[in-house]
Amino acid sequence: MLDDASRFVRTVQLLRERITEPDRHPFTVPAIEHLEALDLHPQVTFFVGENGSGKSTLLEGIAVAAGFNAEGGTKNFRFATSREEHPLQSCLRLVRGTTREATGFFLRAESFFNVASEMDKLDAEPAPAPPIKDSYGGRSLHEQSHGESFLALVNHRFGEHGLYLLDEPEAALSPQRQLALLVAIDRLARFEDSQFVIATHSPILLAYPHSRRYAFSTEGITTVTYEETEHYRLTRDFLVNTERYLARLLPETPPEPAPKRRRRR
Ligand SMILES: Nc1ncnc2c1ncn2[C@@H]1O[C@H](COP(=O)(O)OP(=O)(O)O)[C@@H](O)[C@H]1O
Numbered sequence: 001m002l003d004d005a006s007r008f009v010r011t012v013q014l015l016r017e018r019i020t021e022p023d024r025h026p027f028t029v030p031a032i033e034h035l036e037a038l039d040l041h042p043q044v045t046f047f048v049g050e051n052g053s054g055k056s057t058l059l060e061g062i063a064v065a066a067g068f069n070a071e072g073g074t075k076n077f078r079f080a081t082s083r084e085e086h087p088l089q090s091c092l093r094l095v096r097g098t099t100r101e102a103t104g105f106f107l108r109a110e111s112f113f114n115v116a117s118e119m120d121k122l123d124a125e126p127a128p129a130p131p132i133k134d135s136y137g138g139r140s141l142h143e144q145s146h147g148e149s150f151l152a153l154v155n156h157r158f159g160e161h162g163l164y165l166l167d168e169p170e171a172a173l174s175p176q177r178q179l180a181l182l183v184a185i186d187r188l189a190r191f192e193d194s195q196f197v198i199a200t201h202s203p204i205l206l207a208y209p210h211s212r213r214y215a216f217s218t219e220g221i222t223t224v225t226y227e228e229t230e231h232y233r234l235t236r237d238f239l240v241n242t243e244r245y246l247a248r249l250l251p252e253t254p255p256e257p258a259p260k261r262r263r264r265r
């Protein structure tokens with residue numbers, strides 16, 4: 001097993017002097033605006049925070065800086081659509097460990113479908129190598145449910161010395177499968193020298209102990225403990241006080257209609 005100091009990405013730095021358009025997205029997102037340097041955990045780093053707080057934006061920036069396609073997939077995937085350079089590509093610097101990752105995957109919540117299509121397309125072309133889908137359980141990812149295909153991907157394609165960037169991987173997974181994912185992450189991170197950065201809302205995944213948790217907010221990015229995350233607190237409170245929450249949230253009588261907005265001219 002590698003020594004922790006040699007995991008692949010130690011720190012993510014924002015090179016402010018390279019920003020040409022500070023008043024435009026993504027530099028106006030508070031998490032990016034206030035970013036200087038973010039130290040990643042050698043095993044698992046979590047990004048947690050409200051919708052729109054910038055988790056996906058930073059994860060995508062790290063992905064392009066690490067050499068992944070902004071659309072997702074492995075580093076070998078090149079989608080036909082040519083894209084302009086990602087605005088964070090030249091502004092984010094990754095401070096590397098002593099070794100490079102041997103493999104990796106960038107899972108974008110929105111583009112898993114594209115990745116599945118790209119693999120099907122590659123498999124349809126004559127090639128000296130065995131079909132990619134063999135390493136995904138032998139079936140096209142399109143022929144499996146989203147949850148099944150994602151776990152097939154993790155179990156058949158994720159391997160040792162990998163850098164894995166996952167955006168809300170829990171989206172398609174039942175609670176039972178989230179536990180299965182936790183087991184897979186632990187195997188890869190602790191025993192197969194892989195490193196993960198995971199944006200998530202899952203209180204199950206967030207419990208993973210060999211990790212650092214970064215909370216994204218309008219103030220920027222801060223470290224938090226598991227118990228400090230709103231995801232842990234709110235889920236726990238809701239499960240313990242379900243009746244009370246429901247009584248407060250769901251009124252007996254129809255709510256007052258929202259005041260009509262005046263049309264702007
Ligand atoms: N391509 C884009 N152009 C302009 N604004 C964007 C773009 N993508 C995301 N945003 C905005 O940037 C902010 C952060 O988005 P995002 O990183 O997706 O948040 P999160 O993943 O934390 O939910 C949001 O306010 C979102 O509306």
Ligand SMILES: [Mg+2]
Binds near residue numbers: 055056057167199
């Ligand atoms: Mg997101």
